[in-house]
Structures are given as C-alpha cells and as structure tokens.
Amino acid sequence: MRSEEYVHLKDALSKNNEQLSTMGKMVVLPxxxxxxxxxxxxxxxxxxxxxxxxxxxxxxxxxxxxxxxxxxxxxxxxxxxxxxxxxxxxxxxxxxxxxxxxxxxxxxxxxxxxxxxxxxxxxxxxxxxxxxxxxxxxxxxxxxxxxxxCAELPDPDINPDLYQIIKTTMVHGPCGSFNLKSPCVVNGKCTKNYPKEFLKETQTGDDGYPKYRRRSPADGGKTFKLNGVEIDNRWIVPxxxxxxxxxxxxxxxxxxxxxxxxxxxxxxxxxxxxxxxxxxxxxxxxxxxxxxxxxxxxxxxxxxxxxxxxxxxPSVMHLAVHLENVMAFFELCQVDDFAKTLLYVEVPAYYVWKNNRFDRRKKGKVVSGYLGVKKDQVLGRVYTVHPGNTECYHLRLLLHEIRGPTSFSALKTVDGVIHTTFQAACRALGLLEDDANWYRTLDEACISDSPYKIHELFAIMLVFCHVDDPPKLWEKYRNYFSEDIKREVERDGGNVELLLDVIYNKCLILLEDIVISMSGKTLLQFGLHSPIRDERFIVTNRQYLRELAYDTVYLTKVVTENVPKLNLEQKKVYDEILNSIISDSGQLYFLDAPGGTGKTFLINLLLAKIRSEKNIAIAVASSSSESDIAHVLRETKIIIWDECTMAHKKGIEALNRLLQDIRGCERIMGGVIVLLAGDFRQTLPVVPRGTRADEIKACIKSSIL
CATH class of the missing domain: 3.30.70.1910 (Alpha-Beta Plaits)
Structure with a gap:
C-alpha cells in the first residue's frame, strides 16, 4: 500500500514530532x-x-x-x-x-x-x-x-422442457404457513413477500421492482403439486x-x-x-x-x-485528490487547449495515465474540432473525501466544478479574487449556498450507505461542516436516517405510520449520541429538536408499541360523533372517570348495569377518548413485573374490566396486588383508575360457595379489597 499517499497523516505527524512516541500504530488492509x-x-x-x-x-x-x-x-x-x-x-x-x-x-x-x-x-x-x-x-x-x-409457469404442452426447468429451479418455497422453518420466514412471514398477489397485467411497483403479471388459475395460470402444496404463479421467481x-x-x-x-x-x-x-x-x-x-x-x-x-x-480510473494526479492535470491544462475544456473527472476518457503524466489516447472515437484527440469508454472517479477533512473535501468539490484549472491558486480564484481557502472559493461560487453541497452529499450517501453510516455522515456535517440549516436537512432525509428503526418496528408488529414520532425520536437519540461523542454538544445546540429520553420512546417493547399504534385521527372522530349520544347517566360516568384520570385520583369504580343498557358503548367510548390522546387504556392484564406488558401497566391511564362479576373475587384482589407491586404504589390498584363493569343480577346464581353476593357488592362499592 502506498502509505505516502496519506498526506494528512503525514501533516499531523510533522506538526507533532514531540508526540510521535505516544502515537498508536495503524494496520491497514489495502x-x-x-x-x-x-x-x-x-x-x-x-x-x-x-x-x-x-x-x-x-x-x-x-x-x-x-x-x-x-x-x-x-x-x-x-x-x-x-x-x-x-x-x-x-x-x-x-x-x-x-x-x-x-x-x-x-x-x-x-x-x-x-x-x-x-x-x-x-x-x-x-x-x-x-x-x-x-x-x-x-x-x-x-x-x-x-x-x-416472466413470473408464470410455462405451458407444459407447448414447452415441456422449460416447464420442467421452472418447476425445479424457479419456485420459491413454499414457505410461511406451509413451512415455518424455511430460512426466509421471520415471525411467521416470508421476508421475500411470497406468495405474491395474482395480477392480470404487469404494474410498476413502489419498492423499485415491478409487480409482474401472475395470472390465477381462473385466468389461465398453470399449477402443479409440490410436497402436497398446490403451486401456482404466486410462487414463481421472475x-x-x-x-x-x-x-x-x-x-x-x-x-x-x-x-x-x-x-x-x-x-x-x-x-x-x-x-x-x-x-x-x-x-x-x-x-x-x-x-x-x-x-x-x-x-x-x-x-x-x-x-x-x-x-x-467500461473500466473506471480512480483519481486521487491533492496528489500527483491533480498536479499532472494542472500541467496538462497549461499546455493542452482541449484539456482546458475538461473537468478533472472527464480526463480519463481522453487521456491515459502513463509515467506519471496524462497522454492522449491513441484508440477511440475521434473528437471533432480537436486534432489528435480521441475518446474512449473509460470513466473517471475521484476518490471520496471525508467531510471532516474540510479543505480536501472542498478541493474535491471545486475539481468537479471548474474546467481546465492550471494550479491550486487557479481553483481558488473566483471573479479575479484569490480566496484563502478552498471552502471560501466554494462559497463564493455559490456551491455552499442553501447547503446545496450537503444535499448532494446526502443524496449520494442515501443511495449506497446504511442508516448507521448516514447517521455518522450527518453528525460530521453538524459538528465540522458549518451546515446552514440543519433542521431542513433533517426534515428531508429523516426517513433514510430511520430505515433500520422502521424495520425494527415492523418486525415487532408495530404500525410504522402511527409510530413515526417514536421512530424519529429514537433516530434523534442515536444521532445525538454520535454528536456528543464527537463534540460534547447536544442536537439542541445545532438547532435540532432535543430527543426525549424516557421509556415511552424506546422502540423495543412489542406490547407498548401495540398500545400506541392506534389511529388517533379515527378515534378522535369516533369520540366527537358519539359523546353527544350519551344519556345523562352515561355522561355522568364518562365525565367522572375522565376527571379522575386528569386529577390522577387513583379511584376504583364499579359500573353496575344489566345487558342492553349501553354499558359496552360507554366503555368503548372511554377507551377511544383515552387512546385518541395517545395515552394507554387496556382491558384486563396479568403479568410479571419485568415483562413488556408490565411496562404497559405502569404507563396506563385506566383499566376497564368488563363482565368482572363473572370472575372470582380473588382475581380482583390479585389484580390489586399486582398493580401495587408493578407500579410501586400502595394505593388501591396501584393508583391507576379502574373501571369494573358487569351485572350482579345475572351473576347471583354463580357466586362461589361461602361468599354472599351482597358482601362482594358492598365490598367493591366501598372500595374495600
């Protein structure tokens, strides 16, 4: 490996001769x-x-x-x-x-x-x-x-040879419910999304691939049996x-x-x-x-x-920045009129690198108007430069914008003014206006890099590159930043569209961790929102995600339409429980109502109201204090237990002790609002032996458990 090309490492060493003995050793695989x-x-x-x-x-x-x-x-x-x-x-x-x-x-x-x-x-x-x-x-x-x-089985009568080939080599699975042990199955579903849907015509897809024509047997599609499973066109790999x-x-x-x-x-x-x-x-x-x-x-x-x-x-020629390739390009532009029309990255198409200099190609298409100049299919690519290396990064940017420079000074000259730095020259040319170069950088990174690498790149931009408007960059690229988190949410059964706030917050936490490690500063100091770091925004709890994944717009509509439908007694219960939640009074209520009196309607409306405000409301639960559901129980605003009169009193007592333990609170039901509902008139015949129904009723109504 040509270690002498690590120019900036050499510069650092030359400036710190006294500290050479304390510097570590870097071993590189070229x-x-x-x-x-x-x-x-x-x-x-x-x-x-x-x-x-x-x-x-x-x-x-x-x-x-x-x-x-x-x-x-x-x-x-x-x-x-x-x-x-x-x-x-x-x-x-x-x-x-x-x-x-x-x-x-x-x-x-x-x-x-x-x-x-x-x-x-x-x-x-x-x-x-x-x-x-x-x-x-x-x-x-x-x-x-x-x-x-094609993504269909061929006709065995017309092309029997191809039919046998497709049967044996181009059938995916069958997987999913037919074979849960298949390598492509995760959480009971095929990661390749097989079986596909039947389609009469090919359609353009949303994920980068078309949805190919896959006709059903009713439309003439062929089928055959494989391990007892009927294989149709939905299982055929294109x-x-x-x-x-x-x-x-x-x-x-x-x-x-x-x-x-x-x-x-x-x-x-x-x-x-x-x-x-x-x-x-x-x-x-x-x-x-x-x-x-x-x-x-x-x-x-x-x-x-x-x-x-x-x-x-064609072949791709790699062009270095700040090395002999650039110097040779300057020398070429000084003596060759055609080279003065080229960008640095365009040179390999017309010139070959030989003996540390660029010479005109002898093969290729003749370029009209320039005697002896020929163009080949070779492409040029300038090595990428880390944005943290500010001057070299902006030098690379100028080499992609200025044609035919004859020196480094020429690159830094804009409208007759020689600027002191490459970054200043870029700014004078308008290359840095409105963060245009950072948009181009992120556009390129989002195509080929992982979300973690994009996090690192954006953090470097924030810390070292003087980004003009970080919030705009975040708004445009946050979906790319959070791709891995979205996959995690989907894998855990969450609804991505309904949990975007949680996903973006998690992404901001990861980004801020990188920024803090680089600079000791928070995102707030760079103009971005500071992420919320508490349990409700941790994307690892399936139960918790499920309780937050309600369509709040729809639920708000349900509440608005149905609250006016409540009768006086229902409205009294509705207001009483909501006020208790707001004041965090930790009351235990029992709703005693026979069937057909609107008890279920009221309960569903209470659930909709609480969930529409992105709060948790659950029906009934029993779990250990360390489980995912325990996290949900600690955060819930209300517990509604319908038809509780069908349960044994020990179940209610157990719920009381469980909530006190999980929530760390000695108040009744651990301080959470509880609504028990049922009809004692229907349950008198099934009261356990030795327990009087009126005692249970009196016990519940007086909140003595």
Whole structure:
C-alpha cells in the first residue's frame, strides 16, 4: 500500500514530532486486496459511477450454480456427489458465467449494452452465484417488461422442457404457513413477500421492482403439486425464458426502476464476508478481516484457481485528490487547449495515465474540432473525501466544478479574487449556498450507505461542516436516517405510520449520541429538536408499541360523533372517570348495569377518548413485573374490566396486588383508575360457595379489597 499517499497523516505527524512516541500504530488492509472491506467499498463506488454516467441499471440478474448440470455430474466418480468436487463445480460455473456474459453483451439478447458489472458470492452450503448489473443502450419501458421477464409457469404442452426447468429451479418455497422453518420466514412471514398477489397485467411497483403479471388459475395460470402444496404463479421467481432454457438453473431476472433497487444491489457488493465474532478487543484491519471468517470450500477453490470475483465494463480510473494526479492535470491544462475544456473527472476518457503524466489516447472515437484527440469508454472517479477533512473535501468539490484549472491558486480564484481557502472559493461560487453541497452529499450517501453510516455522515456535517440549516436537512432525509428503526418496528408488529414520532425520536437519540461523542454538544445546540429520553420512546417493547399504534385521527372522530349520544347517566360516568384520570385520583369504580343498557358503548367510548390522546387504556392484564406488558401497566391511564362479576373475587384482589407491586404504589390498584363493569343480577346464581353476593357488592362499592 502506498502509505505516502496519506498526506494528512503525514501533516499531523510533522506538526507533532514531540508526540510521535505516544502515537498508536495503524494496520491497514489495502483496497488492492481482493475481497477486503476497502476493495468492496471501491466496487460499490464504481457501481455508483456507472449510475451517475448512465442512470439506473435496467436489469439485475442473479445466476446460481446448478449442481445437477451434466457438465458436473458426468465428471464425478462413482459414489461422488457435487459437494465432493468443488473444483469441478468452480470450473464449470466459471465457464457458465463467461457464457452468460457473452450472451448479454456480445449476443445482446436484451439489446445493446452500455456497461455491466458483476460480483461472485457463495452460499453457506458452498454453491457459487453471481449478481449482475446490466445497463442497456435503449432503456426498458414498462410495456416491454413482459417481453423480457416472466413470473408464470410455462405451458407444459407447448414447452415441456422449460416447464420442467421452472418447476425445479424457479419456485420459491413454499414457505410461511406451509413451512415455518424455511430460512426466509421471520415471525411467521416470508421476508421475500411470497406468495405474491395474482395480477392480470404487469404494474410498476413502489419498492423499485415491478409487480409482474401472475395470472390465477381462473385466468389461465398453470399449477402443479409440490410436497402436497398446490403451486401456482404466486410462487414463481421472475425469470427470462432464454436464460432459463439455456442454463437450466436458477436465473432470477429483475427490472430495476428505482434508486431503492440500486441501494439493494450495492448492499450485495458492500456487505463483506461471513464472519463470527468471538471477542471484543482492539484489532488491526488485517486481523479483523481474518477473525472468525467463514470460507467455504467452493470459495477457497475459486480463489486458488484465481477466477475473477468481480468484473465490469467500461473500466473506471480512480483519481486521487491533492496528489500527483491533480498536479499532472494542472500541467496538462497549461499546455493542452482541449484539456482546458475538461473537468478533472472527464480526463480519463481522453487521456491515459502513463509515467506519471496524462497522454492522449491513441484508440477511440475521434473528437471533432480537436486534432489528435480521441475518446474512449473509460470513466473517471475521484476518490471520496471525508467531510471532516474540510479543505480536501472542498478541493474535491471545486475539481468537479471548474474546467481546465492550471494550479491550486487557479481553483481558488473566483471573479479575479484569490480566496484563502478552498471552502471560501466554494462559497463564493455559490456551491455552499442553501447547503446545496450537503444535499448532494446526502443524496449520494442515501443511495449506497446504511442508516448507521448516514447517521455518522450527518453528525460530521453538524459538528465540522458549518451546515446552514440543519433542521431542513433533517426534515428531508429523516426517513433514510430511520430505515433500520422502521424495520425494527415492523418486525415487532408495530404500525410504522402511527409510530413515526417514536421512530424519529429514537433516530434523534442515536444521532445525538454520535454528536456528543464527537463534540460534547447536544442536537439542541445545532438547532435540532432535543430527543426525549424516557421509556415511552424506546422502540423495543412489542406490547407498548401495540398500545400506541392506534389511529388517533379515527378515534378522535369516533369520540366527537358519539359523546353527544350519551344519556345523562352515561355522561355522568364518562365525565367522572375522565376527571379522575386528569386529577390522577387513583379511584376504583364499579359500573353496575344489566345487558342492553349501553354499558359496552360507554366503555368503548372511554377507551377511544383515552387512546385518541395517545395515552394507554387496556382491558384486563396479568403479568410479571419485568415483562413488556408490565411496562404497559405502569404507563396506563385506566383499566376497564368488563363482565368482572363473572370472575372470582380473588382475581380482583390479585389484580390489586399486582398493580401495587408493578407500579410501586400502595394505593388501591396501584393508583391507576379502574373501571369494573358487569351485572350482579345475572351473576347471583354463580357466586362461589361461602361468599354472599351482597358482601362482594358492598365490598367493591366501598372500595374495600
């Protein structure tokens, strides 16, 4: 690794010579190491370079090795299985991948391609698979999706061979209620959202993928039996007829039409290797990469054979900031008139880097008007710079805006004025006005980075980058910041739309923790709302989330419409209980009413009123003091126990002791408002032996328990 390129580390060392003996040692795993985290990050950035130049990819293809291919089985010795010969599997799959890429690019089965890239991965059981991104010269239109992608069983009478291939390789599951042990099942539901819904026509989806045509049996869709389950088109993974028929394997073909799909694809490139963590200690990058790493035999063989793990076209040239590449660009602009028309990132398309200088390309398309200038398909990408490195960050920004600079001073010159810093030059050019550069930075980060990384980036902006209007940035990108928290809420059974305040508050807590660790300041000092740090905003309690996940708008409407319908006696009870809640009097009430007198109507209205104000109101509960429901009981405003006269008096006494214990209060029912409801006239025949009904009634009415 070229450690001399760590310019700012050198600067720091030169300024602190007296402290060199106390500085730690940093061990780095370079980006040239195939499969390392820096290597993966570079591949992700290269993918985004294609997106910036060519837009979104048109197709996302996942191709998985089939261990039953005759090319594999014919080479096995007697008694051997494919998992006994990973060398054969690797060699055959490598040939198949080359064949597929040739069909996609040279064969142009989907049309001419602008660019492509792929990455090889391995399943835990050892089978390799490849993820392919494909950009087409003629962008896919919604009406042409059905010509390329199919999500239905083929007709066995018309194409029996393809029918057998799809039956054996392109059926998801069945999972869910049919197989709760399936790897894709979490909390009883398929994470891939199978089975899909029946559709007569393909529709554009909201999640980055279309909703493909899946006709029901009534509309002509085919079915077959698999392990006793009837499989129809809802279980079919999208595929392409030509690729599936050619390769006889799992070949998932998806149409990409959203930034979300780009982020999903880039996660594959950037998720890193499988690992198991054994201890927590300070590790260098090399040791960290090796620690507990899972390498399948198939991957080991692939690496021994030196087969490519990634491939791409066109090539991407990486341009450094503040190093010899920039200096060479300045020198080129001083002597070459055509170079003066270019941005730094555009240079690789016309010039080749050779002997520490840029020379004109000898191959490519001739550029009219400039003798001897040719353009190739090479793309340029300037290395990313951490926003905390303020001057270098703004230097990179200027290199993307100013054409043909001849020196660093030229970059800092705006309208004849040489500014003292690159940041000042950016401000003079209007690049920092209204936080435009931070919006661009977050736009890019939200495409390819995880929520945690985006939290870190935003925290750095707040602490070090003098953001003009942090609340506006928060309002625009808070949904990206909180993606992981929303998934957590959905997994715990909460309603995301009704819990947005809780979700955003949790996100602010995480963000503020990072900001405090960097600067010792709170979000309030940067103009943002300070998060509420108490139990009601902790997104980990399913019971608590469920009690907060009511539609307050609907409940408010119910209350408004039904309060006028209360009769005088009902209104008296309604007002009495609400006033008791407001004053926190901790009373115990008993509503004695026969059936048909509106008792249930009144109870439902009380529940609606309390829940509409985002307070907790529960019916009946019994739990340990440390459980999730205990948290709910501590926060509840009222407990309503309908038909309590059907219960044994010991149950009411137990509830009293439970609430006193959970709420840490010796008042009756632990100080919570309790409404017991029932009809003693219906329960006299079932009073337990030895207990007089009038005694129970008198006991309850006088609040003696």
């Amino acid at each position: 980006s040239s190491f195939t499969g390392g985290p820096r290597y993966m990050h570079e591949r992700t950035q290269d993918a985004m370079t294609y997106v910036r130049h060519y837009g979104r990819p048109d197709l996302f293809i996942t191709f998985t090795c089939n261990p039953k291919w005759p090319e594999i089985t014919q080479l096995l010795s007697e008694g051997q299985q494919s998992h006994d010969r990973h060398d054969i599997v690797a060699r055959v799959f490598n040939v198949k991948v080359k064949h597929m890429m040739k069909l996609l690019t040279v064969g142009s089965i989907f049309g001419k391609t602008k660019c492509h890239m792929y990455t090889i991965e391995w399943q835990k059981r050892g089978l390799p698979h490849v993820h392919i991104l494909l950009w087409l010269e003629e962008k896919m239109r919604p009406e042409s999706i059905d010509q390329i992608i 595929y392409n007829l030509v690729l599936s028929h050619t390769f006889g394997a799992h070949v998932n073909v998806e149409s990409c039409n959203s930034v979300k799909s780009i982020k999903y694809i880039c996660n594959y490139l950037n998720k890193g290797s499988d690992q198991a963590s054994f201890s927590v200690q300070d590790l260098d990058e090399v040791t960290n990469y090796q620690a507990g790493r899972y390498i399948s035999s198939s991957e080991a063989v692939w690496r021994i054979f030196r087969f490519p793990i990634h491939d791409r076209f």
